[in-house]
Amino acid sequence: MTIHPTAILDASARIAQDVEIGPWCTVGPNVVLAAGVRLISHVVVQQDTDVGAGTIIHPFAVIGGDPQHNGYKGESVRLEIGINNLIREHCTFNRGTPQGTGVTVVGSNNLFMTGAHVGHDCVVGDNVVMANNATLGGHAHVGDRVFLGGLCAVHQNGRVGQGAIVGGLAAVTRDVIPYGSAWGNHARLHGLNLIGLKRKGYGKDQLRRLLAAYRDLFEGAGEFAGRIGRVAEAYADLPEIMEIVAFIREGGKRPLCLPGE
Known part of the structure; x- marks a missing residue:
């Protein structure tokens, strides 16, 4: 364990043996820092927070801060962070x-670039990238392998399905389907995340079928509810399409992000 003499640690904090805590860091009550965690310098882990093994937090990040909610009156609430996350400055x-x-x-295995914000009660999956100053409002859900562009903002209670990409400066007021x-x-749907799917190893034939299903779902004849049923039946062998169908049918507190100008 390497702890700089200027760091301040609460007596109730639980710190693994090989943790590194740099200059002017503050680790508050009921914080857990697992093996291999590094706080570079000037990091605040306020309280009631678990930081998973191998996570690195850069200067001036404030992790485990009080929820920004008018109804919060100091009750016991928590933040749980998985393993091998990279959290950059001012997050x-x-x-x-x-x-x-x-x-x-x-x-786990997420990259949070400078100034990214994760609001209260959010759920963020694995292998997510939040670019500079991307923001999640309270209760937002972000699936695995999502890319959120710089300065985009996801509305409170919003959902972004796994494998999706959100462009920079986007105002995401509606749920974004998986992929x-x-x-x-405000953000509109402009197709599938083809770059992400290609990087995941999808071939041309797979992409053609996914695009065909997308067109049938969002551009086909008839009412949307009817198209959902037809797509679910016609593409039952495509797990990605079935995931999109399940995401739509599950619904959320926000409307669905749809194609448009």
Whole structure:
């Protein structure tokens, strides 16, 4: 364990043997820093926060801060962060609220660039990239392998399905389907995240079928509800399409992000 003499640690904090805590860091009550965690310098881990093994936090990040919610009155709420995350300068992650789930959950192997914000009660999956100053409002859900462009903002209670990409500066007021590509202000759906799918190893034939299903779902004849049923039946062998169908049918507190100008 390497702890700089200027660092301040609460007596209740639990710190693994090989953690590195740099100059002027503050580690508050009921914080857990797992093996291999590094706080570079000037990092605040405020309280009631678990930081998973191998996570690196850069200067001036404030992790486990109080939820930015008028109803919060100091109740016990938490933040849980998975393993091998890279959290860059000035990021802010808030704990949950009693009005929500009581816990904010961040997965593993994520990259949070400078100034990214994760609001109270959010759920962030694995292998997510949040570019500079990307923002999640309270209760937002972000699936695995999502890319959120710089300065985009996901509305509170919004959902972004796994494998989706959101463009920079996008105002995401509607739920983005898994593998979708959304951008603009306000954000609209502009097809599938083909770059992400190609990087995942999808071949031309697979992409053609996925695109055909997308067109049948969003551009086909008849009412949307009827198209959902037809697509679910015609493409039942494509797990990605079935995931999109399940995402739509599950619904959320926000409307669905749809194609448009």
